[in-house]
Amino acid sequence: MIIFGLDPAIRTTGYGIVRALGSGRYEILDCGVIENKKTMPHSECLRRLYGGVNELIDLYSPDCAAMEEPFVGRNSKTAIILGMARGGILAALAVRGVPAYSYMPSVAKRAAVGSGGATKEQVAYLLAAELKINVNDIPLDSTDALSLAICHAQRAFCNLPDKMGKSI
Amino acid sequence: MIIFGLDPAIRTTGYGIVRALGSGRYEILDCGVIENKKTMPHSECLRRLYGGVNELIDLYSPDCAAMEEPFVGRNSKTAIILGMARGGILAALAVRGVPAYSYMPSVAKRAAVGSGGATKEQVAYLLAAELKINVNDIPLDSTDALSLAICHAQRAFCNLPDKMGKSI
Numbered sequence: 001m002i003i004f005g006l007d008p009a010i011r012t013t014g015y016g017i018v019r020a021l022g023s024g025r026y027e028i029l030d031c032g033v034i035e036n037k038k039t040m041p042h043s044e045c046l047r048r049l050y051g052g053v054n055e056l057i058d059l060y061s062p063d064c065a066a067m068e069e070p071f072v073g074r075n076s077k078t079a080i081i082l083g084m085a086r087g088g089i090l091a092a093l094a095v096r097g098v099p100a101y102s103y104m105p106s107v108a109k110r111a112a113v114g115s116g117g118a119t120k121e122q123v124a125y126l127l128a129a130e131l132k133i134n135v136n137d138i139p140l141d142s143t144d145a146l147s148l149a150i151c152h153a154q155r156a157f158c159n160l161p162d163k164m165g166k167s168i
Numbered sequence: 169m170i171i172f173g174l175d176p177a178i179r180t181t182g183y184g185i186v187r188a189l190g191s192g193r194y195e196i197l198d199c200g201v202i203e204n205k206k207t208m209p210h211s212e213c214l215r216r217l218y219g220g221v222n223e224l225i226d227l228y229s230p231d232c233a234a235m236e237e238p239f240v241g242r243n244s245k246t247a248i249i250l251g252m253a254r255g256g257i258l259a260a261l262a263v264r265g266v267p268a269y270s271y272m273p274s275v276a277k278r279a280a281v282g283s284g285g286a287t288k289e290q291v292a293y294l295l296a297a298e299l300k301i302n303v304n305d306i307p308l309d310s311t312d313a314l315s316l317a318i319c320h321a322q323r324a325f326c327n328l329p330d331k332m333g334k335s336i
Contacts, residue, residue, distance in 0.1 A: 041335060043258050043261065043262040046255055046259040047259065047262035049259070050259040050262070070248050072245045075240075076247040079244040080238045080240065080247045080248070083247060083249060083250065083254070083255060084255030084258065086248070086255065087251060087253060087259070088255040089255075090210060090214050090252065091256035093211065094212065095218055168210050
């Protein structure tokens with residue numbers, strides 16, 4: 001099973017593609033960011049997010065996606081812009097028939113590295129150590145997306161349906 | 169010039185397609201709503217919004233789109249969901265290369281029917297009278313979208329670049 005983790009934002013969307021190998025083991029197939037310059041209008045950002053997600057689906061044929069449960073404590077203007085990024089990405093997944101699940105970021109980090117409050121640096125360091133890969137191969141803005149994918153991999157593959165994220 | 173007016177929401181998105189004929193005149197080519205049931209998950213709503221916008225672009229080949237400037241006074245949870253609808257729709261327009269502009273709803277209604285505070289019923293009645301069409305041919309949830317398209321038609325066609333909406 002291949003899981004597409006996504007941490008959406010209009011300027012920097014992190015992604016991580018993880019293959020669940022069973023018995024709680026997994027491997028990272030890809031991770032990175034879709035970066036949009038500050039000067040780009042929202043429509044161009046969304047075109048690039050939609051296109052980027054589509055390309056990654058072409059490359060890895062994920063079985064499902066895991067996204068962050070949006071944090072609602074922000075102000076309304078920020079929330080609308082965050083919602084736009086999430087909407088463009090969720091539309092891309094839905095058009096391609098990739099089912100999406102959401103998790104609280106702290107739940108995802110706890111599942112991936114054992115601590116819900118870990119910083120991006122700590123997540124990158126711990127994942128690199130566990131998987132015996134170079135920490136520089138994990139961009140910091142992709143650690144939340146990787147945590148989400150790993151969290152969903154554990155729950156979906158290890159038959160923990162009551163702990164599965166919210167289907168969105 | 170053909171303008172695609174859109175009033176995005178996750179459950180009921182209004183649309184109106186208007187052809188500008190010059191000298192402030194215009195005709196309505198189509199108007200209606202993309203309706204999503206309350207029981208549908210957000211991903212399915214976005215798939216339908218994205219697909220619906222795509223179909224309307226296929227049918228009418230609009231030159232540009234006009235959308236509502238989002239109202240930021242709502243609470244963050246509502247704002248995220250509104251943003252998602254807006255993001256899915258703006259992604260569909262951007263992928264097809266249809267440039268989008270935004271206007272305050274009151275500005276759009278004032279341009280279309282002379283009053284920024286007109287109700288949906290009043291907008292439908294006044295547009296039907298002006299265009300000599302049956303008021304029942306204008307679904308109430310499409311009046312904001314029609315006002316946006318008419319507003320943009322006037323400004324773009326009548327060479328009022330300083331009054332044009334914000335390019336988004």
